[in-house]
Amino acid sequence: MLRYTVTRLISLSLSLIAASIIIFFVIEIVPGDPAAFMLGLNAQPDTVAALQRELGLDVGPVERYFRWIFGILQGDFGVSYTYRTPVSELIADRLWVSLPLAIYALTLSTLIAIPTGVIAAALRGRPTDTAIMGVTQLGIAVPNFWLAMLLVLLFSITLRWFSAGGFPGWEEGLWEGLRALTLPAIALALPQASILARVMRSALLDTLSEDFVRTARAKGLSRAQALRRHALRNAMIPVLTIMGLQFSFLLAGAVIVENVFFLPGVARLVFQGITQRDLIVVESVVLILVFAVIVVAFLVDLAYAWVDPRLRHQQ
Amino acid sequence: MSDLPLVRAGDGDRGVWRAASSSRSFVAGFVVTLVFLAAALVSLVWTPYEVTALSIPDKFKPPFGEHLFGTDQFGRDIFSMVMVGARTSIAVSVVAVGIGVLAGVALGLAAAANRRGLLDELIMRSNDLVFAFPVLVIAILITAVFGPGVINAIVALGVYNTPVFARLARGAALSLWSREFVLAAQVAGKGKFLISVEHILPNILNLLVVQGTILFSLGILAEAGLSYVGLGAQPPLPSWGRMLAEAQTLTAIAPHVALIPGLAIVIAVLGLNLMGDGLRDILDPRVRRAGR
Numbered sequence: 001m002l003r004y005t006v007t008r009l010i011s012l013s014l015s016l017i018a019a020s021i022i023i024f025f026v027i028e029i030v031p032g033d034p035a036a037f038m039l040g041l042n043a044q045p046d047t048v049a050a051l052q053r054e055l056g057l058d059v060g061p062v063e064r065y066f067r068w069i070f071g072i073l074q075g076d077f078g079v080s081y082t083y084r085t086p087v088s089e090l091i092a093d094r095l096w097v098s099l100p101l102a103i104y105a106l107t108l109s110t111l112i113a114i115p116t117g118v119i120a121a122a123l124r125g126r127p128t129d130t131a132i133m134g135v136t137q138l139g140i141a142v143p144n145f146w147l148a149m150l151l152v153l154l155f156s157i158t159l160r161w162f163s164a165g166g167f168p169g170w171e172e173g174l175w176e177g178l179r180a181l182t183l184p185a186i187a188l189a190l191p192q193a194s195i196l197a198r199v200m201r202s203a204l205l206d207t208l209s210e211d212f213v214r215t216a217r218a219k220g221l222s223r224a225q226a227l228r229r230h231a232l233r234n235a236m237i238p239v240l241t242i243m244g245l246q247f248s249f250l251l252a253g254a255v256i257v258e259n260v261f262f263l264p265g266v267a268r269l270v271f272q273g274i275t276q277r278d279l280i281v282v283e284s285v286v287l288i289l290v291f292a293v294i295v296v297a298f299l300v301d302l303a304y305a306w307v308d309p310r311l312r313h314q315q
Numbered sequence: 316m317s318d319l320p321l322v323r324a325g326d327g328d329r330g331v332w333r334a335a336s337s338s339r340s341f342v343a344g345f346v347v348t349l350v351f352l353a354a355a356l357v358s359l360v361w362t363p364y365e366v367t368a369l370s371i372p373d374k375f376k377p378p379f380g381e382h383l384f385g386t387d388q389f390g391r392d393i394f395s396m397v398m399v400g401a402r403t404s405i406a407v408s409v410v411a412v413g414i415g416v417l418a419g420v421a422l423g424l425a426a427a428a429n430r431r432g433l434l435d436e437l438i439m440r441s442n443d444l445v446f447a448f449p450v451l452v453i454a455i456l457i458t459a460v461f462g463p464g465v466i467n468a469i470v471a472l473g474v475y476n477t478p479v480f481a482r483l484a485r486g487a488a489l490s491l492w493s494r495e496f497v498l499a500a501q502v503a504g505k506g507k508f509l510i511s512v513e514h515i516l517p518n519i520l521n522l523l524v525v526q527g528t529i530l531f532s533l534g535i536l537a538e539a540g541l542s543y544v545g546l547g548a549q550p551p552l553p554s555w556g557r558m559l560a561e562a563q564t565l566t567a568i569a570p571h572v573a574l575i576p577g578l579a580i581v582i583a584v585l586g587l588n589l590m591g592d593g594l595r596d597i598l599d600p601r602v603r604r605a606g607r
Contacts (some may be wrong), residue, residue, distance in 0.1 A: 140584070148582065248447075293447045
C-alpha cells in the first residue's frame with residue numbers, strides 16, 4: 001500500500017506542476033498590461049511602472065511563474081488588480097459557499113443514486129427497473145441550471161418554501177446556510193444521480209453474473225446476501241471512478257448553478273474577474289478548480305486500492 | 316476488447332439497418348434528432364418570424380396562439396428563436412466533436428502504434444492532464460484571453476473531447492494490434508501509419524460513432540451552460556442557453572419563456588442519447604448478447 005501511495009503521490013505532484021504551468025502561460029499570452037489597464041488611458045508612464053513593480057509585473061515570465069508558485073505554496077496568491085485585497089482572502093470567502101455546495105450535491109447524489117441503482121439491478125427487467133431507467137434517462141438530459149430555474153419557480157415563487165436566491169452567510173447558523181444551498185444542491189445532484197444510478201446498476205449486473213457470485217449462491221447465500229456481501233463491493237470500482245469524475249462536473253456545475261441563485265460563490269468572483277480583466281483572480285480560481293479535480297482523482301486512485309487489494313500489491 | 320467485431324468484405328449494411336429499424340430507442344432518437352436537424356437547416360433560409368425583430372406590443376404572448384411558442388419580453392417569436400438556437404447548438408457540438416475525433420483519434424492511434432514507447436507515454440500523460448480541466452474551466456481560460464464568443468465554446472469542447480477519443484481509440488486499437496490480420500499486414504511490409512489507417516481505423520469506427528453521439532449530446536448541454544453564463548454565444552445570435560439566461564428573471568411573469576428553450580434542450584439531448592444507446596446495441600453484438 002505504501003509503495004502504491006508513493007508512486008501515486010509522485011504522479012500527483014507532477015500533474016499539479018504541469019497544470020500550474022499550463023494555466024500560468026495561457027493567462028500569460030493575454031494581450032495588454034494589467035497595470036496600464038487599471039490606471040486608465042491618462043496614466044503617467046512612471047505611475048504605470050510603479051504599479052507594475054508593485055504587482056510584480058516588472059520581471060520576465062519565468063521568474064514571475066516561480067514567484068507565483070512559491071507564493072501559493074505559502075498561501076499567498078497575490079493581490080487582486082481591482083479589489084486591491086489578497087486573492088487568497090477573496091477566494092477563501094467564496095469557497096465557503098462553493099465547496100459546501102459541491103459536497104452537499106455530491107452527498108445527495110450518492111444517497112439517491114446508490115440505492116436506486118441497486119434496486120434497479122436487483123429488480124432487473126421488472127416495471128420498477130424500467131421506470132428507474134426511464135426517469136434516469138430523462139434526468140441525464142436535463143441541464144442543471146434549467147432544473148434550478150424550475151425548482152425556483154415551484155418551491156420559491158409558487159410554494160414559497162425556499163428563498164429564490166442569495167446566501168445569508170454561515171453566521172446566521174448552519175441551518176439557514178444549508179437551507180439556502182438546498183435548491184442549488186438538488187439542481188446539481190439530480191442529473192448527476194441519474195448518471196451514477198445507471199452506472200451502479202450496470203456495474204452490479206456485471207458482477208452478479210460473475211462466477212464468485214454463483215459460488216456464493218451455491219454455498220447457500222440468498223440472492224440478497226450474495227449481492228450485499230460479494231457483488232456490491234466489487235461493483236464499487238466503476239462507481240468510484242464515476243464519482244471522482246462527477247466531482248469535477250459538480251464543481252464546474254456549481255459555478256453555473258450559483259448564477260441562478262445569485263450565490264456569492266467562486267462563480268461571481270471569476271466572472272467579475274473576466275469582465276474587469278482581473279486576471280490574477282481568474283488564474284487563481286482556475287488553478288484551485290483544476291487542483292481540486294486532480295486531488296480528487298488521486299483520492300479515487302487510493303480508494304481503488306482500498307476496495308481492490310490486488311492493486312495494492314501491484315508493482 | 317479482444318473480441319471487437321471486425322469489418323469484413325461483403326459485410327453488408329443491410330444487417331445493421333435491419334437491426335437499427337427494430338431498435339425502438341434508436342428509431343425514437345433518430346426521429347427526434349432528424350427533427351432538430353431539419354429545424355436547424357430550415358432556419359438557414361426561413362423562420363416564421365425574423366429572430367431579431369422586436370415588437371414590444373406583442374410581448375409575452377402565450378403559446379399556441381398566433382405564435383406557436385408565444386413571444387418573449389421583446390415580442391420576439393420564440394419558435395423562430397428555438398429554430399435558430401438549434402442551429403447554434405448543433406453547429407457548436409458538431410464542430411467540437413469533429414475536433415475531438417480528428418485530434419483524439421490521431422493521437423490515440425499513434426499512441427497504440429508505439430505501445431509503451433515514449434510517444435505513447437507522452438500522449439497518455441498529456442491526456443490525463445487535459446482531463447483535469449473541466450469544459451467550463453477551459454472556457455473560462457479561453458474567454459479570459461480572447462474575450463467571449465461562440466468560438467470559445469467550440470474550442471473548449473473540442474479540447475475536452477480530444478482525450479476522450481484518444482483514450483477510446485488507443486484502447487480499442489491496442490487490442491487490434493495483436494490480431495492476426497494486423498500481423499499479416501506487418502509481414503507484408505506495411506508501416507505503422509498505413510496499418511493504423513487501413514486496418515485499425517475501419518475496425519474502431521463503430522466505437523467512435525457511438526462515442527461521438529454521446530459527446531454530441533454532452534456538447535449540446537455544455538454549449539447551453541456556457542452560453543447561459545455568458546461564455547458562449549453572444550447577442551444577437553440566438554442560443555438556447557442565452558434564451559434561458561434572459562428568461563431567468565421572467566419565470567414568474569411568463570413561465571413559457573423559460574420552459575420552452577429548456578424543453579428544447581431536454582428533448583434534443585434525450586433524442587441523441589436514445590440514438591446513442593440504440594447504436595451501441597446495434598453496432599456492438601456483445602451488448603446485444605448480454606441484453607442490456
